[in-house]
Each structure stands twice: as C-alpha cells, then as structure tokens.
Amino acid sequence: MKFLEFQGEVEEVIAQACKAAGYKDAAVEVSLPPNDSYGDLSSAVPIRLAKESGKKPGDMAVAIASKAMELAKKSRYVGGVSPHRGGYLNFTLNRSRFIADSISEISSGDLGATKGKGKLVAVEHTNVNPNKALHIGHARNLVLGDSLVRVMRYLGHQVQALNYVDDSGAQVADIIVGFKFLGLPDEGPAGVKYDVYCGDSVYAKVNQEYVKNPALKEKQSYVLKEIEKGSGEIAEYTRGIVRKILEAQLATCWRMGAAYDLLNWESQLVHSKMWDGIFESLKKMGYVRYQDSGENKGCWVIPDPESGEEKVVVRSDGTVVYVAKDIPYAAWKVGLIPDPFGYEVFSRDQPGGVLYSTALAGGKSHVHFGGVELAVSVIDTRQSYLQRIVAKVLDRLHEGSSRRYLHRSYEVVALSKKTATALGFQIEGEFAHMSGRKGLYVNADTMLDRLKEKAVEETKKRNPSDPDHWVADVAEAVAVAALRYELLKQDPDKMIVFDMEDALQFQGDTGPYLLYTYARARRILDKTEGKPRIDPETAAKLTRPEEVRLAKKMSMLDMSAMTAGEFLSPKEIARFSHELAVSFNDFYERVPVNKEADADLRDARLSLVDASSRVLAESMRLMGVPVRDRI
RNA sequence: GGGCCCGUAGCCCAGCACGGAUAGGGCGUCAGCCUCCGAAGCUGAAGUGCGAAAGCUCAGAGACCGUGGGUUCGAAUCCCACCGGGCCCGCCA
Helix, strand or coil: CHHHHHHHHHHHHHHHHHHHCCCCCCCCCCECCCCCCCCCEEECHHHHHHHHHCCCHHHHHHHHHHHHHHHHCCCCCEEEEEECCCCCEEEEECHHHHHHHHHHHHHCCCCCCCCCCCCEEEEECCCCCCCCCCEHHHHHHHHHHHHHHHHHHHCCCEEEEEEEECCCCHHHHHHHHHHHHCCCCCCCCCCCCHHHHHHHHHHHHHHHHHHHCCCHHHHHHHHHHHHHHCCCHHHHHHHHHHHHHHHHHHHHHHHCCCCCCEEEEHHHHHHCCHHHHHHHHHHHCCCCEECCCCCCCCCEEEECCCCCCEEEEECCCCCECCHHHHHHHHHHHCCCCCCCCEEEEEECCCCCCCEEEEECCCCECCCCCCCCCEEEEEEEHHHHHHHHHHHHHHHHHCCCHHHHEEEEEECCEEEEHHHHHHCCCCCCCCEEECECCCCECCEHHHHHHHHHHHHHHHHHHHCCCCCHHHHHHHHHHHHHHHHHHHHHHCCCCCCEEECHHHHCCCCCCCHHHHHHHHHHHHHHHHHCCCCCCCCHHHHCCCCCHHHHHHHHHHCCHHHHHHHHHHCCCCHHHHHHHHHHHHHHHHHHHHCCCCCCCCHHHHHHHHHHHHHHHHHHHHHHHHHCCCCCCCC
16 A cells, blocks of 8 residues: 555665765664654654764754655655654655545555465464353454454465364363263253353353262263264264354354354364374474373373473373374474365355365365464463473474464453452452353353344434344444454453443444444445546645545555564554544544535545545454444 | 563553654543534533634643663663562363
C-alpha cells in the first residue's frame, strides 16, 4: 500500500542524503511523529549523527535536510522535508498524489495482501479436549489462532490450520467412566448441546464421584488402557462418543468463524509409531537415559544439565507421558520425520473449506500436511516449560529446527468476582480461575447467546420494521464481533479477568463499534447521488485534515499486518481497526458528503468513503469479525 | 529453591521488540449535540482573549508510567535490585 511506498522513499532519501553529507553508513530509521503537525514521517538520524560527530542536533538536521530536499524532488510521494531544531528530520507527503493513488489502488481491489511467495506455515490452535464444551478461555485460544491464520494468509503464506484432538487422555476417559460405570445416560436431554451435556453434567459429576469413591479412579486407568489399545468394545464406544462431542465443539468453532484444515488425532499419533523412531535416535545419542535407581527408577528421562532436574518421558510401566506425544507431533510438523499419515475428509460442511482428518489405514494421500517451514502452536502460558523441552529435543534431532517451531503463548482467562458469584461460587480474591472440574466457567456459546440477546434488542430498536430473520443474522454477527474483538484486542501476555456485564458492552473500543462504523460508511454510499470517482485533480480537493488523516490511516493496513505476522500478534490489527474507525467517524461527523455542492469534491469524498470502508472490512476479516452492510 | 509473565488516571487497556519531540484509547462522572449522510456516534469539562450575540481564538478533567538505583545528551521503553500479583517446575494432560 502507498504509505509503505512513501516510507521506502523516505528511507532512500535519508540514506542518500547522509551519504551526500559525508556520513556513509548511517543507520536509517523512520517513525511516525507523535503529532501530524510535525509531518507525516520523521527520522531521528540527525540526532544520532550529531552525537557521533559532536555537532548540535539542530545544525545536523539542517545540513541533512538541505541535501534531502534535492533528492526528494525525484520521489513520487515525498512532498517536503524540514529540519526540526531538536534534530529531527520531518517529511511530508505529496498529499493529492498520495490520496489519489491510495484510493485508486484500493478501489481496484488491492488491499495490500501479498500474493504467493510466502512460506509453508502450520498454525495449531483450539486443541480442546473432546469431553466438554468450549469456554471463553478456549475461545481466546481459537480467536488468537484463527486470526493468526488469517493474517499469515494475507501476508502470502500458505497456511495449514491444525486442531489437535486429544482423544486418548484422562479427560475423555472420565466421560467414559461416567457412562460405563456410573450409569449416566450417554444421550443428553433434548435441546442441550452434546458437548455441554458431557462437560456440565458428566465430567463434573465423575470428578465429584472420584472424591467420594477413590476406587472409581481404577476404572479410569482401565478405560485409558482400553483406549490406548485401540480395539475392543470400550475403544470403539469411545470413538463414537468423542466424535459426537467433537462435532458439537466444531459447531461452536465454526460459529465463531474459525475453520481448520486438519484434525490431528492423538490416538493416531500414538499408533503411528512416530515416537519409536525418535526414541531410538534419542537413546543412541544418549539424550534420554534409563534410570535404574532413585525416584525415577525404571523410567526413561531427559536430564536438564542447567537445573540438574530431569523430565520423565517414558514411565516405568512403558507408557509415554504427554511431552513424548508432543515431540513426534512437533517433529512431524517441521518435517524431521517421514509423514506416516494418510488423510481423509472429515467434513465438507465447514464454512471456509473442507476439513480433513488424519487416517492411518485407508486414508488417501492426495493432500499433504506437515513438513512446514514454520510451525506456530497457540498454547497457553502454563505449558511454556513443556514447550521449551519440546524445542530442545527438536534441536537435538536436527540442529536449528527449534527456530522453526514457535510457541505463541498467552495468558488465561479468569472470571471476575462478580461473574463467579453470579455463577454461584464463593470467591476469595478479586477473580477466580476457571475450572472444568468444579464447573466454574462461562461457555463460549452461552456468552454468544447472551450477546446475541442483547444485540437483538438493540437491532430491533433501530430497525423496527425489519424481519426477524434479518435481525437474528445481524445480532449473531454483532455477538461474534463483540466476543472475538474483546478476546483479541488485549495483549496475550495479560490475563483477562472476564466480567459478564462488561463484556456486554457495545460502545467504545469494541467489535460492534467497527460494525457500526462500516454500516455508516455503506449508508453514505447508498444515499449519495454520484459515483466514487478519483483522479489527480479531484484528489487535490481533499485537503481537510479529516480527509487526509483517513486516507493516511487506511493505507497502513499492510504495515499493521506485517507487524502482526512478525510478532505473532494479531492484536495489532485490532488497534489498527479501531484507529481507522475513529478516523472515519471523525470524518463522518465533520465532513459532509451527501450535501456537498461541488460534484467533483462529493465524488472524491465518496471514493474516499468507499476505499476506507473496504480497508475497514478487510481488517475486520483478518480478525474474523463479521461484516454487514447494515446493522 | 529455580524459572516465566504482569504492574501506566477511580476502573480497564495501548505504547516497551527498535530509548527521542506535549504518555494514546476505552469505561465511569458531569454538561451538551438527532428538521446535516444512522446517537452502537460525536463534542465539551478550571479557564483566557475578542464580540451585543451566534460564534471565533488560545487553552483545557483525571497519571510522581509499582519503588529505588544504574546506563545515556535523553528512560514508560534498556540493565540491576526490591515490592505487589499471577503462573509453571508430576511416572496428569
């Protein structure tokens, strides 16, 4: 997009100007000035050069600026250069040319997305144990991961969205114990989603029973062994239950706008024997050791020379621990071992494309997964330690491969005291961590339903004569927008203390604000006579600061996305969207379009409205926030 | 005991990766704005100057950026220590 081109030109001008002034290898750097009265782009290079040469920063800026002004004449977008007495070099845009070019580029459908040329990338996210419904903590994972997938694709990468299904762990076993040994019905009540039933009623109840009746725990390990065996009545039965729960979970994921390319089943990973080969290599290189004495007697362990501690990878009964499942999975992702899987279609109903599933026997291999250049795992911060172990092992298997295996960690979602109390729990501090076992959580669907309820109310108020199905569609979009934006906009390193009442907010820095802003923009296009039209002459009429700011902001989407991709931080897009929406509303309040008498100016403004709203829609799409023409 | 993360107005957050020009938003509070394109929005908050007035002009609420040191011409940003909060360090996943 054009602002990046402008920035490139500015950097070139600075480099050349420094050279001309006798400073050959000056490091070029530019930044957005704190206030646009300084200019459109600034550089502190003279300050640095002054420091090195012992001159005054202001004088240095003047010296560099005099060279830069000449050079700037050859560029397309640099309109002016001025020195600042503090030592800054301030660059201004050739505004009419910049605006005209920006608008035509965007109007032609070029929203800054990179075409092809990217890397093969895997993004793993969601990864919810198939024994319960998604709560808002899982939703944070999904929103982060799915947005990352979208941003990476925008940046031209070829992305595989992976969802790991732990179908052979203790949590699934608990459900089966409930059905097989506590006599709980394996059909939930009518009208209750199956994942909700299993999580709310079965899982919670089984865990209560474990406390009262410790003998029941033995049933759990029996079930676990049966599942691991992979055949027999219990294993077959479990497969059916897991599939049913998973389908219910996927309905929620799809509702939130996430789509996946592949489901990786843990049971298949185990049966693929990928671990065996890796285990052998690790043994050969002496990285894993057998302990014949001490507290880990009979186990295979990975020693950590730094801490002096050791991590068990194979238990004394010969079964593998969780990291030993994550290691082959990671190795498969970055292509350190041959792909043992075939692939089959799991669902064609997924909005956003066919969903595949790993398959050991009978799977076709016309599609390929794994073996990527960059693997990103969206996993909460509590697993950082284990992820570091996985990375270390990858480096042992192939030096440097951990650089291609990135853990995007994020903090958990907790519940505010108010919300926890409303759910019937007594809380000590200001917030409470969610707990599936205790039944202390807010389901993603529950939250979406609450949001939707409120959105129906608000939408009806504004559109009393529209049909119910239309209202419902809009309200659903508003609900998803509100939840996704809320979970995305905050820094992943910060714990979210979720409060039900606060989250029902539709004003201010929220998803619905973006939807509203977009709808306002489309309204102008509907209501105004004339057509969006821009050319160098009419662009010269767009001189109001609100117009210039809006045009500048909209041409920075690609820059935001690049930052988001580089730091695996989609919240960049949230910030950008909000700023763009604020710029638009500022323009909306002060600059008339419909009522503008000058037809050229009106059409130019129309084209600005059209272009900026397209960019807004694109940035919303990158966050998975739905867009509607009218709300 | 070892490690990771957080600490910015009454509340919630941005800015920190790459040190730089007046530390940005949002909620809440108070006061305004729908016979100008959608009020899910926007404007204003002691006041100053001009004017009969509409209005214009300049200014503008709330923050010792957890504390104390250090590096630097310059620190919210980098380094160290401390304080407060959360998390991890299992033959659970």
